[in-house]
Each structure stands twice: as structure tokens, then as C-alpha cells.
Amino acid sequence: MIEQEHLIDLQHISKDYDGVTVLDDINLYIRKKEFVTLLGPSGCGKTTTLRIIAGFETPSSGKLLFEGKDILDIPPYKRRVNTVFQKYALFPHLNVFDNIAFGLKLKKMPKDEIKRRVQSMLELVNLTGYEKRHVDALSGGQQQRIAIARSLVNEPEVLLLDEPLGALDLKLRKEMQLELKSMQQRLGITFLYVTHDQEEALTMSDTIVVMRDGHILQIGDPKHIYDEPANAFVADFIGESNIFRGTMVRDELVAFAGREFPCVDFGFGENVPVDVVVRPEDITVVGEDVGQLVGTIRSVLFKGVHYEMIIDCGEFTFKVHSTSMQPQGSRVGLSIVPFNIHIMRPMDTPKREAAEHAV
Amino acid sequence: MRYNVSLPWWAYAVMGLGLAVFIALVGLSIRRNHGIKRSLFSAPYTMWMILFTILPCILIAYYAFTDTAGNFTLDNFRTFWDSNSEMKKLVGEEYAASIPRGTVNVDTLVYSLWMAFLCTVISLLLGYPAALFMADRQMKLGASIVVLFVIPMWMNFLLRTIAWMSLLEDNGLINMMLKAMGFKSVRLMYNSGAVLLGMVYNYLPFMVFPIYTSLSKQNPSLHEAAADLGCSPMRTLTKVTMPLSLPGVISGITMVFMPSVTTFFIPRVLGGGNTMMFGDLIESKFLTEGNWNGGSALSLIMMLLILISLSILRKADPNGEGSGIV
Numbered sequence: 001m002i003e004q005e006h007l008i009d010l011q012h013i014s015k016d017y018d019g020v021t022v023l024d025d026i027n028l029y030i031r032k033k034e035f036v037t038l039l040g041p042s043g044c045g046k047t048t049t050l051r052i053i054a055g056f057e058t059p060s061s062g063k064l065l066f067e068g069k070d071i072l073d074i075p076p077y078k079r080r081v082n083t084v085f086q087k088y089a090l091f092p093h094l095n096v097f098d099n100i101a102f103g104l105k106l107k108k109m110p111k112d113e114i115k116r117r118v119q120s121m122l123e124l125v126n127l128t129g130y131e132k133r134h135v136d137a138l139s140g141g142q143q144q145r146i147a148i149a150r151s152l153v154n155e156p157e158v159l160l161l162d163e164p165l166g167a168l169d170l171k172l173r174k175e176m177q178l179e180l181k182s183m184q185q186r187l188g189i190t191f192l193y194v195t196h197d198q199e200e201a202l203t204m205s206d207t208i209v210v211m212r213d214g215h216i217l218q219i220g221d222p223k224h225i226y227d228e229p230a231n232a233f234v235a236d237f238i239g240e241s242n243i244f245r246g247t248m249v250r251d252e253l254v255a256f257a258g259r260e261f262p263c264v265d266f267g268f269g270e271n272v273p274v275d276v277v278v279r280p281e282d283i284t285v286v287g288e289d290v291g292q293l294v295g296t297i298r299s300v301l302f303k304g305v306h307y308e309m310i311i312d313c314g315e316f317t318f319k320v321h322s323t324s325m326q327p328q329g330s331r332v333g334l335s336i337v338p339f340n341i342h343i344m345r346p347m348d349t350p351k352r353e354a355a356e357h358a359v
Numbered sequence: 360m361r362y363n364v365s366l367p368w369w370a371y372a373v374m375g376l377g378l379a380v381f382i383a384l385v386g387l388s389i390r391r392n393h394g395i396k397r398s399l400f401s402a403p404y405t406m407w408m409i410l411f412t413i414l415p416c417i418l419i420a421y422y423a424f425t426d427t428a429g430n431f432t433l434d435n436f437r438t439f440w441d442s443n444s445e446m447k448k449l450v451g452e453e454y455a456a457s458i459p460r461g462t463v464n465v466d467t468l469v470y471s472l473w474m475a476f477l478c479t480v481i482s483l484l485l486g487y488p489a490a491l492f493m494a495d496r497q498m499k500l501g502a503s504i505v506v507l508f509v510i511p512m513w514m515n516f517l518l519r520t521i522a523w524m525s526l527l528e529d530n531g532l533i534n535m536m537l538k539a540m541g542f543k544s545v546r547l548m549y550n551s552g553a554v555l556l557g558m559v560y561n562y563l564p565f566m567v568f569p570i571y572t573s574l575s576k577q578n579p580s581l582h583e584a585a586a587d588l589g590c591s592p593m594r595t596l597t598k599v600t601m602p603l604s605l606p607g608v609i610s611g612i613t614m615v616f617m618p619s620v621t622t623f624f625i626p627r628v629l630g631g632g633n634t635m636m637f638g639d640l641i642e643s644k645f646l647t648e649g650n651w652n653g654g655s656a657l658s659l660i661m662m663l664l665i666l667i668s669l670s671i672l673r674k675a676d677p678n679g680e681g682s683g684i685v
Contacts, residue, residue, distance in 0.1 A: 054583075054587060055586075056583050056586075075586070075591075076583070076586040076587055077586045077587070077588075077589050077590055077591055077594075078589075081587075082587055082588065083583075083584070083587045085580050085583070085584060086580075087578075087580065089578065089580040089581050089583070089584040090584075091581060091584070091585075091599060091603075092581075092603070093599075093602045093603055093605075102585075102588050102598075103588035103589050106588065106589040106590060106594065107589065150588070151587075151588075154588065154589070
């Protein structure tokens with residue numbers, strides 16, 4: 001029954017370019033009305049995955065199912081997906097109206113129907129009255145919104161977005177993130193979003209797919225990915241982290257940074273090497289006498305909402321976020337609650353189950 | 360043939376003044392900046408322009424509006440409109456009415472424009488697909504085709520035309536092959552078709568290259584966007600690729616039409632005496648008749664026509680991307 005909910009199914013998709021593997025056995029499904037983000041550093045294969053779904057690339061092997069049917073042989077212009085391109089790719093020889101109406105005109109829709117739909121799209125993206133403008137005369141943010149309108153007006157089953165906010169400044173990007181999310185919820189369209197910005201992914205997505213080197217490292221909702229990263233790479237890529245090499249002494253006891261800490265993880269075995277991840281905000285600064293570790297504050301940075309302190313505990317260095325500040329050079333104690341210590345297998349033995357859609 | 364170049368005093372004055380202004384400007388720019396200004400580097404070219412472009416234009420205009428004695432007259436233009444006007448003057452007004460208007464000059468101009476138009480259209484029809492093929496990123500052959508287009512241009516234009524002659528003439532290569540196969544020989548030369556062939560052959564690269572340039576610099580994601588929005592490959596071509604290559608097409612048209620309309624030599628070689636184009640007419644006025652005034656008037660008319668057609672082309676390309684030549 002769950003299978004039927006899948007709108008898009010990528011099965012064992014691989015892609016080589018002249019012998020270089022860009023995608024290696026990708027398995028992923030996307031549900032109807034889901035906001036899925038492919039997240040990873042550049043060169044991880046996220047854009048290639050998107051282009052395969054759009055039809056601009058053909059995988060070397062694997063299947064691409066759309067509502068259960070293989071669509072690999074269907075050319076891009078017949079697929080019920082639309083793409084918002086990285087640099088918008090607006091048609092420079094057409095004005096705003098004709099850009100948005102491009103897809104509708106191809107469908108031979110009646111003129112007043114086209115006009116009505118373009119109008120309502122312009123309303124949706126807050127650009128009413130811009131019909132006659134030349135696209136080159138618009139700002140980056142406006143061009144972005146026209147590109148989104150041009151795709152959405154065709155009422156695609158899936159909207160593919162390839163780093164659509166990359167060229168915008170920070171403030172505009174944040175605004176557009178919220179706008180896109182609310183648009184997606186209002187229209188009930190499935191979004192597949194590609195970005196390298198972890199904050200963007202966390203803000204907007206229902207499901208995040210973390211990729212690296214053509215592999216999927218982890219799939220899950222933002223909170224799951226943030227709180228339970230599958231490995232040190234994910235932990236480091238999503239948010240800031242203190243990552244240490246450690247040893248799982250036994251169940252619920254881990255040794256790192258020169259001492260043993262109680263934790264909540266089990267099932268790793270005894271005396272097994274592990275990666276230990278602690279988020280900076282999960283470390284509490286306490287009195288020198290009550291901390292699990294004692295250290296000296298090397299530097300303090302004001303970051304707006306919190307202070308970021310770099311604390312040296314012998315040879316180990318911790319990054320700590322706290323709303324209260326301790327002066328530089330002072331001796332403090334550090335304390336970590338067992339629940340906030342995340343244990344993961346080292347990267348060189350990747351979890352096989354990480355590639356499954358874990359919900 | 361020698362021609363007595365005698366200019367009135369004011370022509371020398373204009374030239375002298377131009378030179379004086381130029382020297383003064385250069386001097387000023389050096390003094391103001393206590394060093395050499397960047398615009399000074401354009402001085403050799405500016406000098407060249409003044410000597411070999413602006414002055415000759417002034418001279419042509421001067422000759423066009425004067426007679427052999429240097430007096431102002433519109434007779435040269437009258438001759439263009441009615442080639443019998445000289446004769447009419449000689450026979451007097453009584454008999455002039457019985458002599459019809461001589462249309463040879465106007466007819467030659469119309470014929471030249473028509474031939475140039477045909478040459479441009481054929482070049483466009485042949486050149487656009489070629490440019491499209493060359494610019495196709497998936498075609499590995501594209502680059503070698505570019506070379507094939509360039510190689511004939513290494514050869515001199517006159518040689519290329521004469522080469523065509525040895526192919527097309529009555530005892531030429533083609534007719535020899537026809538005869539060897541038992542056919543009758545065919546007259547391939549000395550008609551408008553042969554002239555047109557020679558023109559298209561010579562000017563085609565000037566159509567292909569601007570179009571090729573504008574096609575190959577198109578952002579491929581625009582073509583993907585068109586496909587994404589529902590364009591079949593054919594529709595992508597007509598709705599995106601072609602409209603975006605318009606600047607290239609316009610500069611191609613300009614670069615073919617301009618030399619086509621002023622073509623000479625090709626009609627003489629491939630057309631024999633049967634075809635005459637406006638370029639030949641101008642040439643014969645200057646060199647055969649020694650009539651610098653009449654030739655200048657024809658040149659002026661030609662320049663005017665080119666200016667008009669260029670401004671029409673510019674209207675068709677309001678963004679002005681192709682206006683590099685225009």
C-alpha cells in the first residue's frame with residue numbers, strides 16, 4: 001500500500017561520465033506533496049540526480065518510476081515535471097508575461113485562460129503589474145520569482161529546484177525560503193529541492209537526503225538528521241559539531257577526550273572505535289569543580305543569539321554555544337548530558353541501512 | 360588614363376582645417392594630462408580614417424555635384440535617372456521629347472539589388488542549417504566543418520571566382536564530364552545563375568560565421584528550459600534558438616548584402632557581357648569612360664541605398680547586438 005504513495009521512485013540509479021562514477025546505486029522515493037531536499041557538497045551528485053528526473057541526463061543503469069511507470073524513455077518535454085534552473089534560464093527575448101505563458105501557449109490554451117493564469121501566478125509571486133517588463137531589467141530576486149512562476153503555472157506534479165536561491169543575498173534568500181515553503185504547502189505540489197546550504201534544507205524540507213560522492217548517506221526528516229546524524233560527515237555537514245575519535249567501552253559508556261562519559265547508545269560491542277559527536281549547544285559550562293571536563297577559555301565570539309566559546313581541555317578543543325558569557329582565559333567546567341552524546345560508527349565502515357528511507 | 364584633379368581652394372581649406380583640429384586635440388590632451396592620453400593611441404587609426412575614408416567621401420560628394428569644369432550641377436544624377444539626358448541636351452529641346460528615357464542605369468541598380476537579395480536569401484537558407492550543425496555541441500564533427508568553411512577563404516577571392524570559371528565554361532570540367540558520359544554540353548556560364556552561384560560561393564562564409572557565433576554562445580540551459588516547459592526539439596528551435604540567434608542573422612545579412620550589392624568582377628567573369636551589376640557600372644564609369652563625376656554620383660547613390668537598408672536592418676534588431684557592423 002505504501003508503494004502506491006510513491007510519486008517518484010529511483011531504483012539502483014547509477015551514472016558514469018567517461019568512466020567517472022557520479023552516482024552509485026541511488027535508491028530514493030518521493031511521496032506526493034512532500035518537500036524533499038537533496039543536500040550535499042558540490043560534486044556529490046545531487047544536481048545529476050535532479051537532471052535525471054527532469055530528463056536532461058540518462059542514467060547508466062537503474063530505473064526511474066513515475067507513478068509506478070518507468071519514464072526513462074520519455075523525453076523531458078513530455079514529463080510532468082518542471083524545473084527551476086540554477087541561473088533561472090529566463091528567455092531574454094520574451095517579456096515577463098510571455099516567459100510565464102510559454103508553457104501554456106505550447107498547450108494551445110485559450111488566450112483569456114492564459115491571461116488569467118499568468119495573472120494569478122504573478123499575484124502568487126508578488127509581481128503583479130510586471131507583465132510588460134523585460135526580464136533583464138529585473139533584480140535577481142524578481143527573476144527568481146518569475147522562474148518559479150514560469151514553472152508553477154504549468155501545474156506540474158513535481159517541481160524540481162536546482163539551487164534556486166544560490167545567487168540571492170542572505171536576507172532575500174531567507175525570505176524566499178519561507179515563501180517557497182508556504183507556496184508548496186498552499187499548492188500541494190511535490191518539491192524536489194537541491195542545495196548545499198544545510199540551514200536552507202533544515203528550514204524548508206519534510207525530508208532531507210544527505211549525499212556525498214554519488215552516495216546517499218542518510219535520509220530523514222530535518223530533526224532526525226540533526227539529532228541523529230548517521231555518521232560524522234553528516235554531523236559535520238548539518239550544523240556545527242564537536243567530533244572526536246573515541247572508544248565504546250561497553251553499552252552506555254563511551255571514552256573520548258581523555259575520560260569516560262555515560263551515554264544512551266548501545267549495541268556497538270565492547271572496546272569498539274567510534275566517532276563521537278556533540279553539538280556546541282549541548283555542552284553546558286559549569287563551575288570548575290563540578291564539570292566532567294575542565295578547560296580554559298581560549299576565545300569568545302559574540303554571534304548574536306549566543307556566544308561561541310572555544311575551550312581547551314588539555315589537547316582537546318571544544319566549541320561551545322552559550323547564552324551566558326565567561327571571560328576569556330577563565331577556567332571552567334564542561335558537562336554533557338548522556339542523551340546529547342551521539343555515537344556513530346566511523347566513516348570507513350558506512351552503515352548500509354543509512355541508504356534506506358528511514359522514517 | 361590621366362585625370363586632371365583640380366580642387367577649388369575651399370576643398371584644401373577643409374582638409375587643412377581638419378588636420379589642424381586633429382593636431383590641436385592631440386596637443387591639448389597631452390598638456391591637460393601631463394602625459395600621453397589613452398586616446399592618443401587611436402591617432403594612427405584616426406589619421407588613416409581621415410586620409411582614406413573621410414576625405415575620399417568628401418571628394419566623391421564633391422565630384423558628384425560638379426561637372427568637369429568644377430561648377431555645381433545636378434546633371435550627374437539626371438544621367439543616372441535618364442542615361443539619354445546627355446544626348447537630349449545635344450539634340451536640343453525640339454527633338455528631346457522624341458527620345459525615350461534611357462533606363463540602363465536604374466535597371467542595373469534594380470538588377471543588382473535583386474541579385475543581392477537573392478544571394479542573401481540563398482546564403483541564409485544554406486548558412487543557417489550549416490551554422491546550426493556546427494554549433495551543435497553533441498556533434499563532434501562541428502569543429503572540422505568550421506575548418507572546411509575557413510579553408511576556401513585562405514584563397515584569394517579572384518582566384519576562387521576564376522576557379523569556378525574553369526568548372527563551368529563550355530569546355531570546362533563539368534561539360535567535359537557530361538560529354539564523356541554521352542550528353543550534350545550545356546551552357547552553364549554567361550547567365551545570372553552563374554553569377555549568383557559565384558556570389559553565394561564567395562559570400563556564404565560571411566553568413567555562416569556570425570550565425571555560428573550567436574548560436575554557440577547561447578546558454579544551453581535556455582534550451583533545456585524550453586524542453587522542460589514542453590517544447591519538442593523542433594519547437595525549441597523555432598521558439599528559442601532561432602529568435603535568440605536573430606542578432607547573428609542580422610549581421611550575417613548585413614555582411615552578405617553589402618558586398619553583394621556592390622559586387623563587380625564576378626558578373627564579368629561568370630556572366631560574360633550578358634550581366635552587369637551596379638559595381639561594374641561604377642567601375643566602367645571611372646575606368647572606361649573616365650567620367651569621375653558620373654561615377655561619383657552613382658557611388659553616392661549606392662552609399663545612400665546601403666545606408667537606408669542598414670537602418671532598416673537596425674530597426675529589426677532593436678537590441679543592437681548585431682549592430683557591430685551596422
